[in-house]
Amino acid sequence: MNVWHNVAFAPSLPVWALAAFGVLSLGFCAYGLIRRAPGMFWRFAAMLVLLFWLSGPRLLHPVFRPVPQDVLMVVDHSPSMALRNRQSIVDETATALRAAAAHLPGMTLHTVIAHGGVGHGTRLFDALDQADLPQGRFSGAILLTDGMDHDVPQRLPDRFHSPDGTALPLHVLLSGRGEETDRRLRILQAPPFAIVGQKATLRVQVDDLGTDGQPHQAVLSIREGQSPQHDVPVTTGQPQDLTVHIRQPGEMLVGLSVSALPGEVSDINNRDVVRINGVRDRLKVLLVSGTPNQGERVWRSLLKADPSVDLVHFTILRPPDKDDGTPLSDLALIPFPIKELFQDRIRQFDLIILDGFHNAGILPQEYLANIADYVRGGGGLLLTAGPEFVEDGTLQDTPLNTVMPAHVPGDGVVVRKFQPQLTSLGRRHPVTAGLPDAPTGPDNGWGPWYRALRPDRQQGETLMNGPDAQPLLVLDRVDRGRVALLLSDQLWLWSRGEGGGGPQPELLRRLSHWLMKEPQLEENQLQATISDNRLLITRHTAASVVPPPARITAPDGHEQSLPLVRASDGVFTATLDANGPYGIWTVREDGLTAFAAPAVTDPIERRDLRATASLLAPLAKASGGGVQWLPSAASAPALHQVTPGTALTGRDWIGFPRRVAQANAEARPTDLLPAWAAMALALLLLFVGWRREGR
Numbered sequence: 001m002n003v004w005h006n007v008a009f010a011p012s013l014p015v016w017a018l019a020a021f022g023v024l025s026l027g028f029c030a031y032g033l034i035r036r037a038p039g040m041f042w043r044f045a046a047m048l049v050l051l052f053w054l055s056g057p058r059l060l061h062p063v064f065r066p067v068p069q070d071v072l073m074v075v076d077h078s079p080s081m082a083l084r085n086r087q088s089i090v091d092e093t094a095t096a097l098r099a100a101a102a103h104l105p106g107m108t109l110h111t112v113i114a115h116g117g118v119g120h121g122t123r124l125f126d127a128l129d130q131a132d133l134p135q136g137r138f139s140g141a142i143l144l145t146d147g148m149d150h151d152v153p154q155r156l157p158d159r160f161h162s163p164d165g166t167a168l169p170l171h172v173l174l175s176g177r178g179e180e181t182d183r184r185l186r187i188l189q190a191p192p193f194a195i196v197g198q199k200a201t202l203r204v205q206v207d208d209l210g211t212d213g214q215p216h217q218a219v220l221s222i223r224e225g226q227s228p229q230h231d232v233p234v235t236t237g238q239p240q241d242l243t244v245h246i247r248q249p250g251e252m253l254v255g256l257s258v259s260a261l262p263g264e265v266s267d268i269n270n271r272d273v274v275r276i277n278g279v280r281d282r283l284k285v286l287l288v289s290g291t292p293n294q295g296e297r298v299w300r301s302l303l304k305a306d307p308s309v310d311l312v313h314f315t316i317l318r319p320p321d322k323d324d325g326t327p328l329s330d331l332a333l334i335p336f337p338i339k340e341l342f343q344d345r346i347r348q349f350d351l352i353i354l355d356g357f358h359n360a361g362i363l364p365q366e367y368l369a370n371i372a373d374y375v376r377g378g379g380g381l382l383l384t385a386g387p388e389f390v391e392d393g394t395l396q397d398t399p400l401n402t403v404m405p406a407h408v409p410g411d412g413v414v415v416r417k418f419q420p421q422l423t424s425l426g427r428r429h430p431v432t433a434g435l436p437d438a439p440t441g442p443d444n445g446w447g448p449w450y451r452a453l454r455p456d457r458q459q460g461e462t463l464m465n466g467p468d469a470q471p472l473l474v475l476d477r478v479d480r481g482r483v484a485l486l487l488s489d490q491l492w493l494w495s496r497g498e499g500g501g502g503p504q505p506e507l508l509r510r511l512s513h514w515l516m517k518e519p520q521l522e523e524n525q526l527q528a529t530i531s532d533n534r535l536l537i538t539r540h541t542a543a544s545v546v547p548p549p550a551r552i553t554a555p556d557g558h559e560q561s562l563p564l565v566r567a568s569d570g571v572f573t574a575t576l577d578a579n580g581p582y583g584i585w586t587v588r589e590d591g592l593t594a595f596a597a598p599a600v601t602d603p604i605e606r607r608d609l610r611a612t613a614s615l616l617a618p619l620a621k622a623s624g625g626g627v628q629w630l631p632s633a634a635s636a637p638a639l640h641q642v643t644p645g646t647a648l649t650g651r652d653w654i655g656f657p658r659r660v661a662q663a664n665a666e667a668r669p670t671d672l673l674p675a676w677a678a679m680a681l682a683l684l685l686l687f688v689g690w691r692r693e694g695r
Helices: 015-034 040-054 086-101 124-130 294-304 338-344 365-376 399-403 504-515 617-623 675-694
Strands: 007-009 057-066 069-076 107-114 138-145 170-175 182-189 193-195 199-209 217-224 230-235 239-245 250-258 271-279 283-289 309-315 351-355 380-384 413-418 449-453 461-465 471-478 481-486 525-531 534-540 550-553 559-562 565-568 571-577 585-589 592-596 627-630 638-642 653-657 660-671
Touching (some): 040 675, 069 124, 086 638, 124 138, 182 271, 380 504, 534 585
Parallel strands (some): 525 592, 638 653
Antiparallel strands (some): 413 449, 461 471, 525 534, 550 559
16 A cells, blocks of 8 residues: 555645745755855754645545445244244344344345245245345345244355455344244155045154154044044154045045144144045946937947946847848847846946837846846936837836836827926036026027927936926936936937037036936035135035035034025035134034045145254354344344454344445545644754754
8 A cells, every 4th residue: 555645735834935945945055065064954954844844744544434234134924933922023023123223324124024835935045035135235134033944055145245255144033942842744645546445555754853853652543534533553753554445436534633742832733634536446337229329329429438437338239039131140249248247247337328228028027127126236227218118128017117217108209399498406406407508498598309208107306308398307316226217319419419409418427427426416415625714615405495504513623503505506605714723624414524624835834843943053153143042022132233353143132244435535634743743853953953063
C-alpha cells in the first residue's frame, strides 16, 4: 500500500505566501553559505520545518460504515410441526428474532415458510434456494424446525461460502427439549390386488428410532375388513410376514396398529391401512346359442373383449330330431359335451347364458335340473327369449321353470314396433340407471325393437318395459343365485344402429356382471370414502323411501348417527368431517357395512416424527453456526453482530459477522506534524545553529 496516496495538505497560508516564504528562506540560506556563516544549515532546516508545518500535512484514514446484510430465516410449517407445541414455539421465536434484527444496523431478516407435506417431505434447503436476495448481501441463515428435513445436502451449499473463502453461518434452532424417540410401523410390501378366495401376504417392520438400537418386543394388531381384530407378537427392527384372507371382490381395508413405545413423540405412525383390491380369478362364462342368430355375435364380441372372461360358446346347428341328410362331419366341429358341461363342470362357471335356446330333446331333464340347482347354489343364469320360448320343447316345461322369473303363454308373442322403456325401478337400479340416452318419453330415446314376449305372470324386479308396458327385462334372486330374463331376441338391433341404436354393450356388461355379483352393481349397497378430511357416505337402494340414518364409528371408537339426503333416483348421500385420528372409519346402515380410511397425504413425513439434531448439526458445525434447542418460545436466543473471525454462537445467542465497507469520498484526517512538534523541532534546530555559531 502506498502511504503517500493517503497524504493530503491543508495549508495555513495561501500558496503564494508559502512560496514567498520558501524563496526567502532559500535566499537567506544561500547568502549565509556565501558568507560562510556558521550554523546556517541548521537555521535553514528550522525554516523548512516551519514551512512544512504551514503547508498543513495530514494523513487520511479511510472511514468504514456498516453495509446492508441479508439473513434468511426458514420457518418449518411441515405436517410434523403440528405435533405437541412445535409450531407455536418456532412461530413465536421467529417473531422475536425479527424484532431483534430490526435494531441491528444494516441487517434485514427475510422470512421464508417451508410448508412441506406435498409428497416430497420437508425441504428446507429448497426453500433457501428459492429465496430472492440482492447479489452479494447474503450473510447466513437460520433454520427454525424440528430437525426432520428431507433434502439435507451432503456438504455445505455454495452460497454459504463468502468471496474471501470464509464460511457464512447456518444456525439451527430446534423446537423441543432434546433428542426424542419414536416407534413407527412400515409397510415393506403389500400387493395392490389379490385373488378372491386366496391369501395375500404383507411384509411389515416395526422400528424404534432414537433408542439404543436393541430389538424389543411389541404387539401388532390386525383388522381384516369385518373380521374381528387379532394380535400377533413382533420384534422391532425385523421384517414380519402377515397373511390376510381375501373373501370378496372389491377394495378390502386391512388396519394395522402396533403398541406404543413409552415416551415416544407420537403414535401417529404406529398405525397404517393397507388397501387390497379383491379380484376374481378369470371369470368363466358358458354361452349356448339355440340356433345361429344375429344376437350371438353381439354376445361373443362383448365377452371376448373382456380379458378377465374365459368364454365357452356352443351353437346348436341342428337339433337331434332334424334330419336333412347333411353328414355330421360337416355340421359339428366338436361333439356337444353335454355331460361335461352340465354335470361334471357346471359349478366351475360363474355365468350361464342361454340365448334363444330351444331344448327339443338336446338336454335331458336331469341336466336342466342341474342348471336350476346351479342357480340356487349361487350361480348366475341369463336367458334371452324369442318365439322358441312358447313352442314345443320350451324351457318353461322343464325343471328350469322353477327358477325363471316369468312365464309366457302360448299366444304371448307380440310382433310390432315398440321402444324399450325404463321402469321407475329401472331408473334407480344400478344395472340400468344412467344408461346413455335413456328415454324420457315415447318419442325419444333408444331405437325400436319389433318383437317381444308378453308374460302372464312374473316375479322379481322389472327394469324395462316393452309393448303395452309389459315386462321386458326381469331380474330375480333365487336362493343364493341370480336369474335375468330378457323377453325379446332383438337386442342386436341396437348394435346395428336401428333408429339410432341404444346402449347395448353397456347394458349387457352391467347385466352379466350383476349376475356374477359384482359389488358395484348391487342394487342395495353402501359406500364410504374419505377425501380432503371429509367422509362421504353413498347409499344405493332400489327402494323409493329414504333409508334410515347411518351409524358411524370413528377409529377411536366414537359413534354417531348421520341422516342421509337424496342425491338422485336411488342414491342417498351424507358427509361428515373426518379430522379425527387416522385409521379405519366404519359405516353401518340397514344391515350393510362399509369401511373408509384417509389417504396419507405425505408418507415421507410419517417415517420419522422425532425432533432431532442429527441431520442438520454437521452442516451447522461446518459453517461455524450453532445448534440450539427451544423448550419454549421464551428460550429464543439473542441476535448479535460480531467481529469477523470471532465466535458466531454462544449459550444463549447466535451471531452473524458484521459487514463494513469504506465510505466513498469520506476519510478521517490526522496531522502529520502537530504545531507543538513543529515548534519544538524548529527551536531545537535554531538552538543547534546558535551553538555552532558560538564556537
